[in-house]
Amino acid sequence: MLNILVCDDDKEIVDAIEIYLMHEGYHVIKAYNGEEALEVISSEEVHLLIIDVMMPKMDGIHATLKIREKSSIPIIILSAKTEDTDKILGLNIGADDYVAKPFNPLELVARVKSQLRRYTQLGTMAESESDAVYQVGGLAINDDLKEVTVDGEYVKLTPIEYNILLLLVKNQGKVFSIDQIYESIWNENAIGADNTVAVHIRHIREKIEINPKEPRYLKVVWGVGYKVEKQ
Numbered sequence: 342m343l344n345i346l347v348c349d350d351d352k353e354i355v356d357a358i359e360i361y362l363m364h365e366g367y368h369v370i371k372a373y374n375g376e377e378a379l380e381v382i383s384s385e386e387v388h389l390l391i392i393d394v395m396m397p398k399m400d401g402i403h404a405t406l407k408i409r410e411k412s413s414i415p416i417i418i419l420s421a422k423t424e425d426t427d428k429i430l431g432l433n434i435g436a437d438d439y440v441a442k443p444f445n446p447l448e449l450v451a452r453v454k455s456q457l458r459r460y461t462q463l464g465t466m467a468e469s470e471s472d473a474v475y476q477v478g479g480l481a482i483n484d485d486l487k488e489v490t491v492d493g494e495y496v497k498l499t500p501i502e503y504n505i506l507l508l509l510v511k512n513q514g515k516v517f518s519i520d521q522i523y524e525s526i527w528n529e530n531a532i533g534a535d536n537t538v539a540v541h542i543r544h545i546r547e548k549i550e551i552n553p554k555e556p557r558y559l560k561v562v563w564g565v566g567y568k569v570e571k572q
Contacts, residue, residue, distance in 0.1 A: 343457060346381055348372040348401070349393040349419060358391065361446045362453065375399025379407055387414055389457055391449070394420035394431070402434060409435035415456035419444070432572075438557075451551050455479065458492045475510045478572040480549060480558050482510055491549050501526060502545050505538075509559065509569040518566040542567060 345367045347358050352373065359369040370385060372378040374396045381387065390408065394401040405416055418431040421442045431439045437459075438452050459479050473484040479492040484507060489496045498506065504526050509517065517525075519538045524530065542561075546553040560570050 342366065342368045343388040344368045344370055344386055345453065346370045346372060346378060346387045346390045346392075348375070348378040348390065348396070348404070350374060350396040351393070354393075354419075357446065358449065361450050365450055365454070367453075375401060375404030375407075378404050382408060382412060382414075388460065389415045389417070389453060391417045391419060391453070394418060402430065405431070405435050415460050417449075417452060417456060448552055455492045455551055458494060475507070477510055477513055477558060477569055480510065480569075482507055489549070496548050498545065498548060502541055502548070505541055506545055506549070506559075506569075509567065513569050514571040516562045516566050516568045522567065 345362055347355050347362070347369055348371075349355050349358075350373050355371050355373070359371065362369050370381055370387065372381055375392070376399045378390065378392060379399070382390070392401040392404060401418055401420070405418065408414070408416065415438075416436045417438045417440060418436045419440055419442060420431070437456050440449055440452060475482045475484065481490050482488070482503075487503065489498055489503065489506065505522060508522065508525055509515075519535050522538050542559065543553070546556050546559050549558055550556045557572075558569055560568055562568060
């Protein structure tokens with residue numbers, strides 16, 4: 342059984358998360374501040390940590406920094422703050438994912454499963470030394486095999502979807518306009534391409550994102566186009 346440490350100074354939130362995780366067969370260990378979380382991790386085997394940012398004694402940011410000195414367990418940060426700067430800070434200091442409060446418990450469980458798959462069953466594609474393997478976070482494309490995995494699980498894409506995703510992953514951080522995507526993939530002039538590209542982007546998100554409305558990988562740059570975020 343996998344052990345998940347849930348750390349939040351709001352006991353009701355901890356208890357609620359425990360109910361959902363226990364339903365999925367996980368064993369939950371509770372802590373209510375960063376210092377308690379560090380004590381648990383030093384004395385027990387923990388496979389994943391869910392930790393709040395704002396807590397007494399030691400907050401989630403400092404606790405995450407301390408944990409990362411010795412451990413690579415997946416860490417999901419919880420916070421009522423939704424600004425991009427807070428998300429970036431959490432990810433930059435070593436967290437693997439970020440969930441803003443209030444959150445959908447089922448989405449949190451999905452993110453837990455995703456991180457545990459990466460931690461316990463790291464896909465062989467991610468370890469491949471082939472020049473034809475492109476990776477961003479838990480998303481990997483093996484262009485030799487024409488295979489896509491997300492956190493070690495295979496994702497089935499249509500040829501058009503695959504080619505769009507490959508274009509964006511190969512050029513991480515670069516923003517492509519709708520016309521550029523269309524002309525690159527369809528090899529013809531982009532006339533009325535907006536809906537065609539948008540539909541394929543939506544389908545790709547539905548397949549590779551835990552929450553397509555808050556995508557981790559495939560981002561829109563309003564008024565400009567789309568990109569795959571560097572991670």
